[in-house]
Amino acid sequence: xxxxYVDCHVHFTxxxxxLKHWRxxxxxxxxxxxxxxxxxELEISDDELxxxxxxxxxxxxxxxxxxxxxxxxxxxxxxxxxxxQETSVAWSxxxxxxxxxxxxxxxxxxxxxxxxPQSPGGDIDACVTELRRCVNELGFVGCNLNPDPSDGHxxxxxxxxxxxxxxxxxxxxxxxxxxxxxxxxANPAVQGTCAHYLNAxxxxxMQLCQSTLxxxxxxxxxxxxxxxxxxxxxWDRYQGVLYDQGRGDLLDILGDNVFFDTCVYGQRGMQLxxxxxxxxxxxxxxxxxxxxxxxxxATGRRYDDTRSLLExxxxxxxxxxxAISAGNALRVFPRLxxxxxxxxx
Numbered sequence: 001x002x003x004x005y006v007d008c009h010v011h012f013t014x015x016x017x018x019l020k021h022w023r024x025x026x027x028x029x030x031x032x033x034x035x036x037x038x039x040x041e042l043e044i045s046d047d048e049l050x051x052x053x054x055x056x057x058x059x060x061x062x063x064x065x066x067x068x069x070x071x072x073x074x075x076x077x078x079x080x081x082x083x084x085q086e087t088s089v090a091w092s093x094x095x096x097x098x099x100x101x102x103x104x105x106x107x108x109x110x111x112x113x114x115x116x117p118q119s120p121g122g123d124i125d126a127c128v129t130e131l132r133r134c135v136n137e138l139g140f141v142g143c144n145l146n147p148d149p150s151d152g153h154x155x156x157x158x159x160x161x162x163x164x165x166x167x168x169x170x171x172x173x174x175x176x177x178x179x180x181x182x183x184x185x186a187n188p189a190v191q192g193t194c195a196h197y198l199n200a201x202x203x204x205x206m207q208l209c210q211s212t213l214x215x216x217x218x219x220x221x222x223x224x225x226x227x228x229x230x231x232x233x234x235w236d237r238y239q240g241v242l243y244d245q246g247r248g249d250l251l252d253i254l255g256d257n258v259f260f261d262t263c264v265y266g267q268r269g270m271q272l273x274x275x276x277x278x279x280x281x282x283x284x285x286x287x288x289x290x291x292x293x294x295x296x297x298a299t300g301r302r303y304d305d306t307r308s309l310l311e312x313x314x315x316x317x318x319x320x321x322x323a324i325s326a327g328n329a330l331r332v333f334p335r336l337x338x339x340x341x342x343x344x345x
Contacts, residue, residue: 004326005066006066007066012073014052070111071102073098078184080149091117100134116145168216179261201229221258225263254278260281261283261284274310280328281328
């Protein structure tokens with residue numbers, strides 16, 4: 001039997017163009033005229049969705065040997081700094097409804113992960129409301145949480161702040177984790193996918209290390225994408241600082257609360273990740289179709305084919321490999337009612 005693979009980090013980046021056109025119009029109408037643009041102005045047929053999915057993530061699922069993908073809206077287009085809370089609520093609902101439609105069209109390929117209607121200085125209750133809607137009504141299994149709704153200017157409190165506690169309480173109640181994923185950078189000094197994203201992963205890790213968040217929420221589960229930013233490379237730096245501060249062992253802080261995905265696009269990086277982070281804290285992911293879409297000229301391998309990198313890594317036992325590829329996803333996303341037992345041909 002071939003190992004199952006559940007990809008915990010996939011964005012619907014191949015959306016029909018009409019979605020981006022609607023978003024651009026929404027921003028323009030609000031910023032230039034103070035008007036709201038109606039969701040009723042967006043029309044995307046099921047056939048358009050099928051083509052967008054078949055030519056995008058479904059094609060790569062078949063090529064890479066991925067059984068199930070946790071599908072979420074485009075991270076870079078969350079763009080929470082635009083407009084106000086009502087702007088973000090409308091955009092998030094529209095984006096999440098499209099993910100729901102995708103999951104209904106291809107239930108064997110996708111499970112939904114929602115975008116939250118965050119807004120700088122906004123009320124976290126709006127995020128709780130949308131999370132409950134997506135989980136209870138749309139059947140979603142997780143959410144994406146932007147640690148910097150100002151998108152590159154870091155004006156929000158750390159995610160360990162009590163501001164977020166109502167959201168975390170709802171996540172624990174509903175049994176869903178959050179991937180702590182930044183959005184676009186509105187700061188011209190900070191590039192988005194290679195600077196802001198990795199900065200955010202690293203910043204959030206240190207916020208968690210210096211907090212007592214998991215004493216408040218022992219069942220809370222957070223996923224750091226992109227292999228945890230620079231954390232695996234500087235693991236001993238973090239450990240040394242924590243010892244200096246009397247905070248103990250880094251592995252104890254991770255516990256069963258903090259997880260890293262495997263969106264690492266080179267063999268050396270993947271080997272470092274699996275050598276450094278315990279297998280029980282790793283979730284398979286590709287981020288396809290995401291930040292890096294090309295082919296490595298040295299190997300002929302597509303950069304986001306992370307399954308081949310993981311299977312070429314040394315030192316993993318059979319049980320470790322099974323946990324990373326799919327088993328951990330069932331623990332971290334308990335609302336996943338199905339984990340494939342055999343890879344789709």
